[in-house]
Amino acid sequence: MTALVWLRHDLRVRDNPALFKAAELGQGVVAVYVHCDAYVHQHTIAPAQLDFVRRHLHIIIKDLAALNIPLLIIRVQKPAEVAPELLRLAQAVKAEYCYFNAEYPLNELNRDLAVNQLLRDHGILVKRCHDRCIVPPGMIRNGQGDPYKVFTAFKKKWLQTVMPVAMQPLAAPAKQVAPANLASASIDEIDQLFSGHELRDLSVFWPAGEDEAYRRLDRFIETSIARYQDQRDFPAIDGTSSLSPYFAIGSLSPRQAVAAVLAYTHGEWDGGDAGANCWLSELIWREFYQHVVVDYPQVCKRKAMQAHTEAFPWRYDKTLFAAWCEGKTGIPIIDAAMRQLNATGWMHNRLRMVVAMFLTKNCQIDWRWGEDYFMSQLIDGDFAANNGGWQWSASTGTDAAPYFRIFNPVSQSERFDPNGEFIRKWIPELAHLSNKQIHNPPALTNYPRPIVDLSASRKETIALFAQLPPIKH
Ligand SMILES: Cc1cc2nc3c(=O)[nH]c(=O)nc-3n(C[C@H](O)[C@H](O)[C@H](O)COP(=O)(O)OP(=O)(O)OC[C@H]3O[C@@H](n4cnc5c(N)ncnc54)[C@H](O)[C@@H]3O)c2cc1C
Missing domain, CATH: 1.10.579.10 (DNA Cyclobutane Dipyrimidine Photolyase, subunit A, domain 3)
Structure with a gap:
């Protein structure tokens, strides 16, 4: 028996709740990445981001191999094929569990519900972890139990909710017992996954990998966070973290970022450091919009929120x-x-x-x-x-x-x-x-x-x- 981990916008080994929890079972882990052709077109995914994902897969496949976790890949044409293909793989590797980290926009939510239903119908337990936000959507509510429409009120409640929580990102999972007769995909096979799509290699600006994301985070905290509030609005100054591509595909988690801020402020949330407060606020803006897509799903249907x-x-x-x-x-x-x-x-x-x-x-x-x-x-x-x-x-x-x-x-x-x-x-x-x-x-x-x-x-x-x-x- 093994546990299957479905990697999506969480292409990292450290502080990855789905991967960590699957590994904790100690039964051996198989990771899978699913590429859907129609998803790329429907969501207008930029060739630059697609290539960034490809380059990340080159790295994570090695990081996982060092933990005895093979990474397999699946290519489908339509979202409706994702659930049956995952079931086929889960059965082939004799998976008892399937873990993934939640994604919140409506299409992704519906896709995941279909996967959950089909795998459960076939006796495979699906575990959906929260990763993309520090506070999962649905947990920040006003006195009437309604979601906030205004950022400042959301931020206040968000801080009250997380402040008592120690921000300790998870480590990389422990080395696993290698599943028998299962080889990872090759680098060529990963590249083939994207054949037919336009790719744009921007590695000169955006090197791939969670180590690179961490290096940028460290450098930003060491050199720029103190002046962030004063410099962040001037485009000629390199005054912001340039971490957004890494957050977007999940080679950096928001917990890792907030933990780094807290290490810098000696554990003070929203305290006396104007630069740190201001950057934390931007991370909360990120969370705010993730919550909005769940609380106001009309925005996922090309509708105005108002x-x-x-x-x-x-x-x-x-x-x-x-x-x-x-x-x-x-x-x-x-x-x-x-x-x-x-x-x-x-x-x-x-x-x-x-x-x-x-x-x-x-x-x-x-x-x-x-x-x-x-x-x-x-x-x-x-x-x-x-x-x-x-x-x-x-x-x-x-x-x-x-x-x-x-x-x-x-x-x-x-x-x-x-x-x-x-x-x-x-x-x-x-x-x-x-x-x-x-x-x-x-x-x-x-x-x-x-x-x-x-x-x-x-x-x-x-x-x-x-x-x-x-x-x-
Ligand atoms: C019209 C418009 C479109 C945008 N599209 C995107 C997008 O597709 N992807 C994206 O990540 N950001 C988007 N943003 C938000 C913001 O511009 C970028 O996150 C930011 O410029 C990234 O640079 P940085 O990593 O140096 O940010 P920093 O200033 O260092 O901020 C740290 C992190 O906080 C988050 N963040 C900062 N500002 C915002 C914000 N206003 N809303 C949500 N999250 C924020 C990002 O994850 C960012 O990496 C958009 C903003 C506008 C006005």
Whole structure:
């Protein structure tokens, strides 16, 4: 008898509850990774993220082999094939248990329910562990037992809930008794898993592996966390952790991150260290959006969190949208940010908000177009964080930016890239301009004029939002 561990967005050996608990049984463990072709298309998984997963599998297969845990792989075309294929494998390796870490968006939830049902029907016990959030969704409730709609209240309750808990990440599982006659997949077979999909190797920016994630975490805490609050909004400064790709595919867990913060603050939660408090807050934002997809499942069905905003007359102008995607809007900070995204698979948080507001509030383009484009490019693409960020920017979501507070991208640029350093890096054709001109250039032959009038479009958007039907409570 063995225990099967189904690895998904938790590609690490340390602090992996499903793997750890399966190994604790001491019966021998077999790990499996399932690749579903349709999932990649339906969820617009970026070629950069797909390749990041592939590179992680190359590493984890060796880490698991050192623990006598073979990693097998399955490829299916449709989500409906996942459960029968897992059952087939579980029966072939004589698994008594199947462990996995929970994933919360609706499609993933339904897939996991089907797996649970089928395996249980065949006498295999399914164990679903919580890993992706420190506090599992459903546990943070207000006095009436309802979920929070506002981040600050959620954060307060989250801190009250976790503060007494010692944050001790799990170790790697103990070495297992090797299951007889079972060989791991080969590196070639792993690569074959992704054949037919576009892959984008961004290892120059994003090396793979949980060791790399840990190295970045350590370096961030040693060198940057103290100044995080002051530096985090300036895209020309390397002031944030750049850990989001590792959280997204799970080569780093939120517990590992919070434990590192607590080691730095000597165990103080939300204490006197402004940098640590601020970074912890960002980790709680991450949790907040994971909870939102469970508490408000309509967001998983391409619906606005605030139903009344569905009446907004979004535009579907392909020319405007293409200019935004390609970084050719004529607004330097927007173009620099989009070029950063297209080149590196990542964008600075301040700029994600600025480009998303510009697309939705100045171009009035449906936030779902922006959400999809981000997912198609981001190496850190995460449904909950991305949807949450887009709905916040479009004023359709929980804790949304009030519709009348619209960022002016030129003012944001002057404030957060005062010397135009970030713009110069990504738009060399503007490098010769003065620090003042660079944010709002004069007519130039080699740079487009702005594709929208910022002031007129802002006024129009506010007027359109003001006409929406009232919110129903
Ligand atoms: C429109 C929009 C789309 C976004 N899409 C994604 C996405 O697909 N994937 C993603 O991981 N983040 C997304 N974010 C959130 C945020 O921009 C990134 O997490 C952050 O820029 C990653 O950089 P970092 O790791 O250096 O972050 P740090 O500043 O070091 O923060 C630490 C971690 O906290 C989490 N975090 C920080 N800010 C947020 C936030 N606002 N919401 C949720 N989690 C947060 C991330 O996991 C991040 O790695 C989006 C934000 C917006 C406005």
